[in-house]
Amino acid sequence: MTGFVCLFCGQASTPAVVSRQLRDDRTGRHAVVRCRACGHVQLFPLPSLEEEEAFYADDQQARLVFASENFVPVLLEKKKLDLGRRIEWLRQRLPHGGRVIEVASGYGAFVDGFSRAGYEAHGIERSPFRLSVARQGMNGVFHEGALDDRFLMEHAHRFDVVFAFHRVLHARDAHAFVRALLALCAPGGIVHIEEPNLGDSLMSEIPEYANHRWQVSHYHYFAPASFEQLLRSAGAGRVAVEGLQRYGLRHLLQWSDHHRPDLSGDAAPPSTPTLARIEEFYRRDREQALTCDSMIGLVEPA
Ligand SMILES: [Zn+2]
Incomplete structure (x- = not known):
């Protein structure tokens, strides 16, 4: 653990090891650790920039196989639940339309959905392969590249x-990333960030579930308090952190009974009204206690 400097508070120390088991660490070199100064949980050591690039290149190959002939419909189907919830939020926020952007828009499924819902929807993505899929099959305006100074200058306060x-969680410098998101935001606009929640109660209840969450490409693990601190540090105006439970009862039962993920997905709606009521209670209960699997951070410019 020599050479550890916390990604969150910048202090050098000997961190506490949270886990040496990561689901995709082929090198056995990485660990999930907790900074003794501020309590932030992060990966250590981080992959080099070359390793990072190779990792994402690998991912592209895997996706290419998965793609086969019906790439876009399969992709849209997988994103349907998230997309429906996000469009509903957008309609409440901007009932009369507006200009929106998704940063790191991937294959463009959400930009496509926002565009079909009547918004001027943009995406920015650094992977040329993902971008080419988006430009071929999806509605919206797609920009190639990273959130660098040039893009921020050209598109400042536009959205x-x-x-x-x-x-x-993938950003080396999470503070800089949030500041960049804010720089794109128009006066009166809002930044909407969805992140996994380290405070997810299943993390401590089911060890295999926690081990499944630790990944080499996840550099940060935010809990509600550290997530809020991150958002406030961006020098913003109003900040709110809300709970979001993305996965339902089937997911809970799968993990508690079989200790492994259900690869068939969690898209099927509850089959009976009784199950639907319990499902609704389960989600709301976890969201209110902020012990849910995800969080939504809302940030408005000062
Ligand atoms: Zn720290």
Whole structure:
């Protein structure tokens, strides 16, 4: 653990090891650790920039196999639940339309959905392969590249909503990433960030579930308090952190009974009204206690 400097508070120390088991660590070199100064949980050591690039290149190959001939419909089907919830949120926030952007928009499924819902929807993505899929099959305006100074200069204060879904955890500098999102935000606009929740109660209840969550590409693990601290540090105006339970009862039962993920997905709606009521209670209960699997951070410019 020599050379550890916390990604969150910048202090050098000997961190506490949270887990040496990561689901995709082929090198056995990485661990999930907790900073003794501020309590932040992060990966250590981080992959080098070259390793990071190779990792994402690998991912592209895997996706290419999965793609086969019916790539876009399969992709849209997998994103349907998240997309429906996000469009509903957008309609409440901007009932009369507006300009939105998703940062790290991947294959473009959400930009496509926002565009079909009547918004001027943009995406920015650094993977040329993902971008080419988006440009061929999806509605919306797709920009190639990273959130660098040039993009931020060109598009400063242009968007009514700036979305980032499960992206902050991948950023080497999470503070800079959130500041960049805010820089894109128009006066009166809002940044909408969705992140996994380290405070998810299943993490402590089911060890295999926790081990499944630790991954080499996840550099940060935010809990509600540290997530809120991150958002406030961006020098913003109003900040709110809300609970979000993405996965339902089938997911809970699968993990508690079989200690492994259900790869068939969690998309089927509850089969009876009774199950639907219990499902609703389960989600709301976890969201209110912030022991749910995800969080939504809302940030408005000062
Ligand atoms: Zn720290």
